[in-house]
Amino acid sequence: MSLTSTYSLFKESLRLALRSLQSSKLRTFLTLLGIIVGVTAVIAVVTIINGLDSTVASAFSAQGSTVFSVSKQPLVITSREDFIKFNKRKDVTKRDAEAIQRLCRSCWRTGMSINGTGLVKFGENRSENVSVRGLSVSMFDIENVVLQAGRVWTEQEGKSGRNTCVIGTDIIENLFPGSSAERVIGKSIKVDGLPFVIQGVSEPFGKVLGFSRDNFVYIPFETGQRLFGARDSIVIHVQVEDSNSFETAKDESRSIMRNRRKKRAGDDDDGFSIDSQDAFIGIYQNATSGIYFATIGVAAISLVVGGIVVMNIMLVSVTERTKEIGLRKAVGARRRDILMQFLIEAVAVTMVGGALGVFTGYGLAYFLSLALGFPLLISAQSGFMGVTTSFVVGLISGIYPAFTASKLSPIDAMRSD
Amino acid sequence: MTTPHVQTDTQEISHPFSSLIKMRDIWKTYQMGTEELHALKKVSFDVTKGEYVAIIGPSGSGKSTLMNLIGCLDTPTKGEYWINGEQVADMTDDELARIRNKEIGFVFQTFNLLSRATALHNVELPLIYAGISSTDRHEKAIAALESVELGDRVTHKPNELSGGQRQRVAIARALVNQPSILLADEPTGALDTTTSSEIMNLFERLHAANNTIIVVTHEMEVAERAERIIMIRDGEIESDKKTR
Numbered sequence: 001m002s003l004t005s006t007y008s009l010f011k012e013s014l015r016l017a018l019r020s021l022q023s024s025k026l027r028t029f030l031t032l033l034g035i036i037v038g039v040t041a042v043i044a045v046v047t048i049i050n051g052l053d054s055t056v057a058s059a060f061s062a063q064g065s066t067v068f069s070v071s072k073q074p075l076v077i078t079s080r081e082d083f084i085k086f087n088k089r090k091d092v093t094k095r096d097a098e099a100i101q102r103l104c105r106s107c108w109r110t111g112m113s114i115n116g117t118g119l120v121k122f123g124e125n126r127s128e129n130v131s132v133r134g135l136s137v138s139m140f141d142i143e144n145v146v147l148q149a150g151r152v153w154t155e156q157e158g159k160s161g162r163n164t165c166v167i168g169t170d171i172i173e174n175l176f177p178g179s180s181a182e183r184v185i186g187k188s189i190k191v192d193g194l195p196f197v198i199q200g201v202s203e204p205f206g207k208v209l210g211f212s213r214d215n216f217v218y219i220p221f222e223t224g225q226r227l228f229g230a231r232d233s234i235v236i237h238v239q240v241e242d243s244n245s246f247e248t249a250k251d252e253s254r255s256i257m258r259n260r261r262k263k264r265a266g267d268d269d270d271g272f273s274i275d276s277q278d279a280f281i282g283i284y285q286n287a288t289s290g291i292y293f294a295t296i297g298v299a300a301i302s303l304v305v306g307g308i309v310v311m312n313i314m315l316v317s318v319t320e321r322t323k324e325i326g327l328r329k330a331v332g333a334r335r336r337d338i339l340m341q342f343l344i345e346a347v348a349v350t351m352v353g354g355a356l357g358v359f360t361g362y363g364l365a366y367f368l369s370l371a372l373g374f375p376l377l378i379s380a381q382s383g384f385m386g387v388t389t390s391f392v393v394g395l396i397s398g399i400y401p402a403f404t405a406s407k408l409s410p411i412d413a414m415r416s417d
Numbered sequence: 418m419t420t421p422h423v424q425t426d427t428q429e430i431s432h433p434f435s436s437l438i439k440m441r442d443i444w445k446t447y448q449m450g451t452e453e454l455h456a457l458k459k460v461s462f463d464v465t466k467g468e469y470v471a472i473i474g475p476s477g478s479g480k481s482t483l484m485n486l487i488g489c490l491d492t493p494t495k496g497e498y499w500i501n502g503e504q505v506a507d508m509t510d511d512e513l514a515r516i517r518n519k520e521i522g523f524v525f526q527t528f529n530l531l532s533r534a535t536a537l538h539n540v541e542l543p544l545i546y547a548g549i550s551s552t553d554r555h556e557k558a559i560a561a562l563e564s565v566e567l568g569d570r571v572t573h574k575p576n577e578l579s580g581g582q583r584q585r586v587a588i589a590r591a592l593v594n595q596p597s598i599l600l601a602d603e604p605t606g607a608l609d610t611t612t613s614s615e616i617m618n619l620f621e622r623l624h625a626a627n628n629t630i631i632v633v634t635h636e637m638e639v640a641e642r643a644e645r646i647i648m649i650r651d652g653e654i655e656s657d658k659k660t661r
Contacts, residue, residue, distance in 0.1 A: 008554075012545050019533060327529045330490060331590070332518025332546035334511040410490045410517075414529065 009337055010344070017345035020317065021352065031313045032353035034306025035393060038299040039354050039386040043361025044368070045295040046382040049288050051365070051374040055208060056284055065277055066240050067142055068250055070100070070257060072233040074273035076283060089271050091233035094225075096260060096272075100236060103256050106249035109239040111139035114224040114232060118192040120217055122175040130171065131216040132191060134224015140166075142239045145218070149181035150200030158220035165191070166200040168214035191217055192227065207373045250274055303389065306353070307397040314346050314401035318408075325405050326413020339406040346398025347391055354390025358383045436463040436499075437597055437629055438487065443496035445482050445652075456482040457493070458652045464598075464631065469624040471640035472633045474649035481602075483649060484633040488521050488600050489513045501597050518546050522591025524601035528583045530575040530590075536562060537571045540590045547594060561589040565619065581612035588619065592628075599623065601632045605639055617642050 021028050069075075073086040094112060101110040114134040120127045139145075140152050145166070153164050167189075169181075176184050181201040188195045196219065205213035219227070225234075240249045254274060261271040318325070325338055333341075362378055369376040445457040456479045464470055474480040485491040486498065489505055492513070498506045500520055505513065522543075523529075530539045540558040549557070562568055565585040575583050584604065591599055601620070605613035621642065624630055632643060640646050641660060648655040 006548075008545050008548065008551060011551075023533065323529065324531060327531070328542070328546070329514060330488070330517060330523050330529075331543040332514050332594075334514045334546075336511075337546060411485050414490075414525070 009340065013341040013344040014348060016341060017348035020345060021349060027313070028349065028352075031309055031349060032306070032356065034302045034309050035350050035353035035390050036306075036357040036360065038302035038306055039357025039390060040361040040364060041295050041302065042299045042389075043358050043382050043386050044364040045291060047362060047365035047376065047378060048368055048374075049292065050377040050379060051369050052284075052288065054377060055374040056281070065246060066243050068238055068246070068253075068274055068276040070096070070236040070238065070253060070272055070274055072272060075275045075279055085269070086273070089269075090261065092236060092272055094234060096257060097234070097236045099260060100238065100253050100256055104238070104249060104252045106240060106245045106252055107238045108241040108249075109138050109142050111142045111237040111239075112136045112221050112234050113139055113237060114221060114228055114234045116224075116228050118217070120171060120175065121190040122187065125175045125177075127171060127174040127215070129215070130191075132224070132227070133216065133218050134221045134227065135218050136221045139218075139221075139237060142237050146203045147200045148203045150185045150198070152200055153220055159222055161222040161226055162220060163194060163196045163223060164199045164220065165189070165196040166202060166218040167198055168202050168216040169204040170212055170215040171217060172201065189217075191219070194227065246276075250276075303393055306350070307393045310346060310350055310394065311397035311401060313349075314342060314398055315404065317345070318342065318401050318405040321405075322408060322413045325408050326410045326415075329408070329410035329413065335406040338408075339402045342402035342405045343395065343398045346402065347394035350390040350394030350397070351387060354387045354393075357390070358386040361386065437466045437468075437501055438462075438464040439497075439499040440486075441497040443486065443493045443498060445479075445486065445491075446494040455652050457486070460496070460652075460654055462647060462654065462657060464629065466597075466629055467624075467627050468645060469620070469630045469643045470632070470645045470647060471643035472631065472647045472649060473635060473637065473640040474655075475635060478649045479652040480633055480635075480649045482652075484600065484602055487598075487631060488523060489516045514546075518543055518594065520597040522588075522594065522596040522599045524584070524587050524591050524599065524604045526603035526606035528575070528587045528607070530583060530586060532575050535572050535574055536567060536578070536586045536589075539575070539586055540593050542590060543594045557593055558589075561593040562586070564592065565589045579612075580608050581615050584608060584612075584616055585619065588616075588623075592623070597629060599628055599630045601630065603634055603636075604632060605634075605636070613639075 070092060072089050072092050073083075077083050077086060097110060097112045100107060104110075113136070116132050117129050118132040120130045120132075137152060137155055137158055147166065150166070152166060153162065157164065167184075171189075172179055172181065172184055175189060176187070184198050184201065187198050189198060190196070196217070202214070202216075202218075207213065221234075225232070238249060238253060240246050254270065257272050258267075258270060263271060325333075328338060328341075362383075365378075366376055440463075441461050443457055443460040444455065447454045447456060460483065472480050472483060482491070486493055489500070489508075490513075492508065493506055496506060497504065500516060503516065505516055508516065517523075531542070534542075537555070537558050540561050541554045544554040544557060559568070559571060562571055565588050567582060567585050567589065570578060570582060570586075573582075575586070578586065584607075588599075591601075599620075604620070605616055608616060617639065620630055620632070624644075630643070632639060634640055644661055645657070645659050647657045
């Protein structure tokens with residue numbers, strides 16, 4: 001058999017396959033559903049997670065891993081027992097912050113924050129659930145807050161506990177619709193009923209996963225303590241100059257804090273928590289890898305089911321076309337020609353399903369990326385993977401029906417009606 | 418070195434090329450439980466090139482079994498069968514497929530056309546399995562359709578053609594590979610009288626053009642159109658005679 005004849009046979013088989021796909025569109029669609037669902041799931045999840053990864057990476061790298069915080073409770077509490085345990089710890093205070101600033105040699109900048117939420121009003125306009133944070137002046141450097149209008153309060157102004165604030169752009173939108181940043185400077189807004197003068201407006205931070213990061217009012221730390229009560233635990237923020245000294249600075253801070261809490265070597269609990277973005281990233285990666293594996297499981301099940309459906313339909317097709325197979329054999333088709341014809345048909349069916357799955361997967365990812373606000377990162381690799389997987393499914397589910405067809409005797413095949 | 422009595426016996430076997438078809442002592446036996454059923458017994462005959470032969474017999478006589486053997490759709494239980502000089506009795510499935518493709522053009526009672534393919538594609542089918550390039554295929558298929566006067570129905574599908582036209586497409590398909598034998602199984606069984614005689618006239622024309630034709634039928638009128646009739650009964654050749 002020459003190359004051209006193999007090619008002719010291949011073309012004939014492909015033509016046949018496409019024709020039988022076309023002839024019964026509903027049946028084809030139902031046959032392919034399992035494969036479409038499987039491939040869609042993989043493609044959508046891979047694409048979405050790629051987008052999330054890049055969002056998370058860019059959101060966190062703004063600060064980089066040069067900043068850690070020291071606080072009474074860790075950022076993430078996973079159980080009630082832990083919550084009760086952490087609640088019994090001593091509050092972190094301004095004195096702790098001063099101690100770290102004084103004693104930690106690897107630490108570059110230290111800042112303090114006292115965090116809460118509040119209701120912000122201007123006239124009739126109101127904004128609820130605003131993040132109200134009392135910040136030391138150094139926090140603007142540590143958190144990389146850049147102002148587009150006005151200025152940050154001075155140390156002096158801060159210490160005097162003045163009712164002054166720096167706001168995020170959402171506050172302008174909600175309280176001064178249509179107004180520019182410059183024009184709101186000097187205006188007096190009410191935070192939980194107390195008047196505050198707007199002294200500065202931050203550049204927008206944008207959204208992460210649909211959550212705005214611009215709905216805030218920053219007030220001087222001392223003012224915050226007055227507002228939320230001086231007894232509340234504060235958060236100490238420490239920045240190192242370069243990430244190489246990050247771990248050293250954490251260790252130094254830890255031992256300073258343990259000393260202040262009078263902890264011995266044998267004590268399990270530090271009595272405070274040191275957190276950095278690594279913790280967030282760790283949680284994020286845990287969560288996404290969970291999603292990843294769950295999806296692969298779902299996809300695997302639907303591909304297996306899809307493969308069984310394809311095999312079933314191919315067997316029906318072989319039975320239906322017994323006469324045709326017999327005729328082909330009578331006019332000279334060999335076993336392998338029939339085998340190839342049905343294999344190609346099975347593979348063509350599943351690859352069409354795979355391609356549809358790739359497109360619906362990308363489509364799904366596109367709409368989710370619009371809804372949640374992360375970039376759509378389409379990887380050709382995942383598309384290739386989807387189509388290859390469906391190729392393999394087609395091959396596996398097609399082999400038995402194709403083999404059955406190839407074994408039919410031309411006489412028996414032609415006798416059936 | 419010639420001994421006459423040996424010669425007569427072995428001459429036929431040692432010179433199988435003299436006939437297009439040469440069957441010697443063919444048996445086909447089916448196992449029905451513990452019993453053996455002989456569908457064909459001791460069948461021997463020759464067909465030479467250009468002959469027009471009818472095989473006739475009542476149903477159950479074994480004529481379908483014989484047709485399957487002649488058409489290389491099946492192999493005999495015992496016996497020897499040469500077709501165009503090749504011993505086919507012991508061939509494998511794939512070798513038989515090659516022989517069918519090269520040597521035999523089938524015409525069936527129910528036409529057996531691919532319903533969703535055009536007349537042209539139906540006629541091209543044997544050429545695809547013969548490994549012929551698509552341009553040659555196209556040319557040959559058109560020529561075959563023209564030879565059965567269907568040059569203007571090339572792109573029609575079977576359901577757009579009359580019964581007679583469908584059978585002519587099937588005949589074009591049988592002829593397209595220029596086989597040694599045109600093997601027809603009840604070719605007029607599904608046709609009305611007028612169309613039947615149209616098809617039989619076509620067979621006569623093909624015979625006149627030096628094609629070898631074997632028609633298997635149970636109708637005497639169809640058989641009488643041939644120049645030789647082989648009568649089968651109970652798995653044996655009852656008679657084998659020229660009609661003219």
